[in-house]
Amino acid sequence: MEDTTQRAGKDVTGSGGRGSEDRLTPGMRLRLAVAFVLPPRFTPDSVRYDRRYRKLDQYRFIVWFLAAPLLVYGIFVVSPFVQAFFYSMTDWTGYSSSYRFTGFENYERMWNDDKFWDATRNSLLLLVVAPVVTLALGLFFSYMLTAGGRRRSEAVAGVTGSGLYKIVYFFPQVLSLAIIAVIWARIYSPRSGALNAGLDAVGLGSWQREDWLGSSWAIWCVLIVLCWSFVGFYVVLFSAAMSSIPNEIYEAARLDGAGRSLTFFRITFPLTWETVRTGWVYMGIQALDAFALVNVMVPEHGMDVLPSYLFSKAFRDGQAGYATTIGVALFLITLVFAAVMMRIGRRDRIEM
Template sequence: MKDSPRGQERLTPRDRLLFTVAFLVPPRFTPDRVRRDRRYRKLDQRRFIAWFLALPLLVYLIFVVSPFLQAFFYSLTDWTGYSATYTFTGLDNYQRMIEDDKFWDSTVNSLLLLVLAPLITLALGLFLAYMVNVGGRRVGGGGGGGVPGSRVYKVVYFFPQVISIAVIAVIWARIYSPTGLLNEGLGAVGLGSWERESWLGGEVAVWCVLAVLCWSFVGFYVVLFSASMSSIPGEIYEAALLDGAGRAVTFFRVTLPLTWDTVRTGWIYMGIQALDAFALVDVMVPEHGMDVLPSYLFEKAFRDAQAGYATAIGVALFLLTLVFALVMMLVGRRERVEL
């Protein structure tokens, strides 16, 4: 929208003042002189836009945009976080990061989660969603809302999604504890030799975290994929059936390609969740015996008072997220199938 229609007379200084006042005060206080002006409609609209955007933008700029920008800057300093002074140290933090073994351990754990969590969760989610949707469909009958009780399944599966990840971590920390359900359960089914004194203390901790991460998200993907599978017209399944395709073939040739877009966005979303995993590590793993990138960042910033170094880790985490999302978008791209 252009400032004012061309060919309109210029405002006198007094009018300009009045218009400015009108812009800044609520509509009911608009001076009559302005209200009767034919440019008032435009002013009214611009005033509305500015007023409605001002507060959200202000909050957003101060609490979201500015911290993100500051992070890049602080990553180049030796700021402790608790003193007002810091010196600019260039890429020293990044140099240190490359030589920091604990940083690499955390990165390896994060990468492990990033690769495996989406793979396992989406595979389970797709499988169960297919079972829920197509499993009970009468052969040749097409349509139908899936297996009987499909709604109940989805409600139960989805439940971990509605409770706090911190509560999930508390529950699983109890299950993994030395006298917890896992050890007791293994003993009860005769696998006593598999019991471990400490699941969350040793090198299996990251696998325990992975299991909980997958557990809590499978239901989410069952619901997500169910929705996109049920939008596939029944005729396509009938056609596949007439051509003699079995269930597995139908899944890989019909269902998967037609839900591919959802699978791909779901994959990116799950990867981002896996790169977080902070709450699980922070609550479940005692004294952060095992770290992922966010929990290592947290320790450096708020326990070791190394805010500068911590933000450098944050930048690394950001780059990792970015690379992952880009790779997924490029690799997973396919011809869009129009229905």
């Protein structure tokens, strides 16, 4: 009985000792903090063999591994955004180092600027319509090239010459947007443009316009060029996603009597949704950044989108502070759009 009592007392004492060891003293916290920034070879043995150090060592590897990329990202990406927020509250001209802090005057001016709201409406129209049209065409063409042509020996197969079609569709991606804008500006030219000449050749002369790019049709002309220039990229992107779908799934659908439309909406589209969602965000950002097309194609004051209006205020009017305010608005629109699309487009992952 006495031995049992002594052993129990020792156990209590031992557990109490371990509990005291588990408590971090200020000195131990300091040693662990120093060990976090020191290389492992310089870590004292009194810290190296502590179980808390082993956990700390795992986080140290992750932190040091990400330190350099995060530093570069902070300097070249985050820092310009912070500077833009600061300069949006100044009257900086962009041509001198002097400026005056004005608070929210630029934001109040932007709120009452009719031209800003016209440019915003044009940008939002492109943001809504361009991804829908471009992704719909990309999905249709990629499905036809990947699974639209059936053969007796295969469950699914692309149409004849699908490899050549992919090259043709992707060709606009090789060209610069500035070159595309120049080519289409010539097509829309009222005197020697191919559009008016083509309409006249097929007996639709009443549809001709004297100024396609200087009227209310300008936004729709830019929209057509934007969709045409990017649809090839999504044809290749969606074709790669559809090619990763196992043929056994298509074979099972074919045995069940599913047609092309039912196969697309019940199999192909759900299994490529993650790619479609990513493409939607990317195309929306491209639609918001239609500066090159508008600046090259559309005559001055014909129409504006947010990037072109920002450019005119910064480099033509010398109002860099107000231009950065417009840039902040464009940044917030892009951020909200990406967040909403990633949120509403979320769905349970389909396990193969």
